[in-house]
Amino acid sequence: MESVRTRFAPSPTGYLHVGGARTALFNYLLARRLGGKFALRIEDTDQTRNIEAADAKLLEDLRWLGLQWDEGPQAGGPFGPYYQSQRRDLYEEHVRRLLDAGQAYYALETREELEAMRKAAIAAGEKGFRYRRPTHFPSDAEVRRARDAGRPVVVRFKMPERDFVVHDQILGDVTIGAQELSDFVIVKNDGWPTYNYAVVVDDALMQVTHVLRGQEHLMNTPGQLALYEAFGYAPPAFAHLPIIFNMNGTKMSKREKDKVVRDAVKVAQLDDERVAELAGVDDAALVAAWRRGDTQLPGPALEKLARALAVHLPEIDIHDFRKSGYLPEVLVNFIALLGWSPGGGERERFTLAELCREFSVERIGKTNARFDREKLLAFSTAALEAASAERKLEGLRDWLSVNERGPLSGLDDALLARLIELCRGFRTFADVEYKCGALFVPDEALRYDPKAVKDVLLKGDGAGAKVLQELKPLLAGLADWTAPHLDEVLRRYAEERGLGLGKVAQPLRVAVAGTTISPQIGETLVLVGRERTLARIERALGALPAAT
RNA sequence: GCCCCCAUCGUCUAGAGGCCUAGGACAUCGGCUUUUCAAGCCGGCGACAGGGGUUCGAAUCCCCUUGGGGGCGCCA
DSSP states (O other): OOOOEEEEOOOOSSSOBHHHHHHHHHHHHHHHHTTOEEEEOBOOOOTTTOOTTHHHHHHHHHHHHTOOOSBBTTTBOTTOOOBGGGOHHHHHHHHHHHHHTTSEEEEOOOHHHHHHHHHHHHHTTOSSOOOOOOSSOOOHHHHHHHHHTTOOOEEEEOOOSSOEEEEETTTEEEEEOGGGOOOOEEEOTTSOBOHHHHHHHHHHHTTOOEEEEEGGGGGGHHHHHHHHHHHTOOOOEEEEEOOEEETTSSBOOTHHHHHHHHHHHHHHTOOHHHHHHHHTOOOHHHHHHHHHTSSOOOHHHHHHHHHHHTOOOOOOBHHHHHHHTOOHHHHHHHHHTTTBOOOSSSOOOOOHHHHHHHOOGGGBOSSOEEEOHHHHHHHHHHHHHHSOHHHHHHHHHHHHHHSOOOTTTTOOHHHHHHHHHHTTTOSSHHHHHHHHGGGGSOGGGOOOOHHHIIIIIIHHHHHHHHHHHHHHHHHHTOSOOSHHHHHHHHHHHHHHHTOOHHHHHHHHHHHHHSSSOOSOHHHHHHHHOHHHHHHHHHHHHHHSOOOO
16 A cells, blocks of 8 residues: 655745644644655745745744654655756646647637636626637647747646546535636746646655645646546545634735734825835835735835834734744644544643644544634643743743844843743743843833823822832841742731732832732842842832822 | 535534533633732533424434635636
């Protein structure tokens, strides 16, 4: 029996997004489960869409998730090259076969002509437009003349005029009628193969046995099956995965980020110039096109613009989640459950290794799923709680490495590990900074949250401020600046004054952290240190409106 | 518009004719705990889209309706 081979074949248009990650994961899991090979192939045949170094980002994201491929870029393998752009001779050779056998032909229509035909068909009340096979195919001489004249030349495949049945592993048998099929383009005017054609040549040559891909590819399958037949290759088993949506029901796509920012721009009523300035781009045409919704802005520009407008970009790419502070194993676990379920019991926490053992195509569902970030957050919280100290430190350092310098940058491992401990119950690594960041900011850069100042220091005739005044000498005189001792001293002070500990700890917290959020008060003061604690109390008191 | 796919709590799902008074998880609500933010613990609310069949019996099978999604590119 021949061994199982799966593949993930993304086009390098940017970071790996959630949908792609799940497709990659499922293919990886299937290969692992069945003891086969998982290959990675880069589909970079669209010269207009390729983005510089996007494949490197893709590889990094895949690796970060732990989905190591057995064959592909950087890994090599017996069926390379693994970039479609380097396989052109293979495609040409196969087209030759089709052309010689009369199973494909040249077509010379321009895009405008096709568009006109499309319009005419609709005007004539036909149901949808389908390319009609010409009665006469251009001769070699005509093709040459067309090329010389700069007219487009493509190659179309002669689609057999019959129904096709896709034996889908998830959906069952799906019949697509002959009237839905037409002679599709297999070689573009620029000489590169189209997806529907290259994917067949590559999967066949790479001996792929199982293709797990998004359901948006279902209707492509008949054409591909026909190509397998034409070449005399055995088709792989197909399984079309349900699609992943956002919670609001919109498709989870990279465009989502542009949309969010575009809407913010609209609300802010910014003109093109201002947008270009904020985004740091000097291409006026690009900005205009982007505002119309015709194109996407480069990642960095979009992020810059989003920051300037103070809008949160939705997490779409795996890299976004990494930057938000999730552990890769959390994403893997969560994504695995989008469309697949173990069945039987009630378990839903799995490591990658466990998934490799449990996964099966039979247990993939048919219904589309929504990506619930709340549940992801809950998974993250639980995973962080269960993770070892080493794993958490590693995760925090990774998070720091993909984010801009912040208050936690540059802290040593011992201190970072300490912070993690103090943040028990945190949901993502970003929470560690949220909770402890202020303690490591230079004193002069510390910001006081107006609401916290008002509620904790000023309220009740400045009761909080009064506590701070009294605490100042008390703290200044302490010889033992350790968390247990500080807690004890504050507890005693609160008792003497007949106050709840909150009435004492909160004012201190606001003075020292600028907000009502920080680790346990004793620990907080230790992290800030005696000198800076006293200085910050002084500064907080000084910044208050005249005491009443 | 045409073709195809799908349909269980708000969300992810378990369920493969009687084990279902429909189970779990997240969210939500209430309580406990409490020096903040979280976390944690206990409890509550909450679904078989609708209508026809088939059957002794249907969330499970069939049909229709409705709703959602995908496709109809020289994108992948």
